[in-house]
Amino acid sequence: MAVATLAGLGSGLSFPGMKSCLMRLPGVDSARVFAGLSLALRVGMALGYLAGALVGGGHLTAVFSVLLVMFVGYAGFMDMAMRDIESAHAAPPCAPTRAATPAPSADAPLPVSLTLVLLANAVFWFLTIQPSVTMSLYVPRYVPGLAVSTTYGLSTVTVLLLQMRVTRLARGPAGHLAFLRMGIACLAAAFALLALAGGNATPVLAASVLLALSQVFYSPSLDVLVAGDARARGLDLGKTMARQLFWQNLGMMSGSLFAGALFDEALRRAMPSLAWSLPAMGSLAMLVAWSMAMRRARA
Secondary structure, eight states: OHHHHHHHHHHHHHHHHHHHHHHTSTTOOHHHHHHHHHHHHHHHHHHHHHHHHHHOTTOHHHHHHHHHHHHHHHHHHHHHHHHHHHHHHHSOOOOOSSOOOOOOOOOSOOSSOHHHHHHHHHHHHHHHHHHHHHHHHHHHHHOTTSOHHHHHHHHHHHHHHHHHHHHTTOOHHHHHHHHHHHHHHHHHHHHHHHHHHTTOHHHHHHHHHHHHHHHHHHHHHHHHHHHHHHHHHTOOHHHHHHHHHHHHHHHHHHHHHHHHHHHHHHHHTTOTTHHHHHHHHHHHHHHHHHHHHHHHHHO
């Protein structure tokens, strides 16, 4: 528990600072940066799964030794990256050699309060973390012909193929706000498919793609909008990104606990669809609430 707490502190300190430093680079495209970060996280998770599988769960000392080596390497590379970013920030900007058509800026105040957006983000991750817990319990019991790793692999491939391409399509704050709504809609559709899947593998695989698409649409666009709001209002970017990650992690932690309790209740009632029906209704309610908030903001 002590080591897990230290790991959480390291993560909580690292990610807001990383995002803040990247946003300090002159002429940076925030959409490209946050899409790249989302993609890099998926690549890292996939490589971590592979490394863990190769080491084997029966040799925990070896597993954590490999993890330690990876973390030391991460710390060393991150130190070099931060130094490069500080140097680039301190250097005078180079004169442009040719005219370029800039992408529409996302540095604009949000149409609704930042607190409301961060609370909505906590709800989104509360719902998004449900499959991470429930899928590994649901698939072996109700879809035994399907390997659990297939669902996670399909989600990872979807993100790797589409993340940069999709995020590039958003134009300005309006485009990113629309992407948030699309991400919530994909989440609701995925849960609805899982609630109707029963023992069929095809709907489960289709839902895995939709779950990945929900993060493809939602995660980088949320980061872009929060960073743009902070810069437009003159807020401290590092503190703002830390607030966002706090609410995100709060949603993930409480969502993990809820997912386990909900699956146990679904087993007790012999209603496997219950594990997905409540998250589906929650996602639909979030979609309606978000759409109404955006409509009031435009009025």
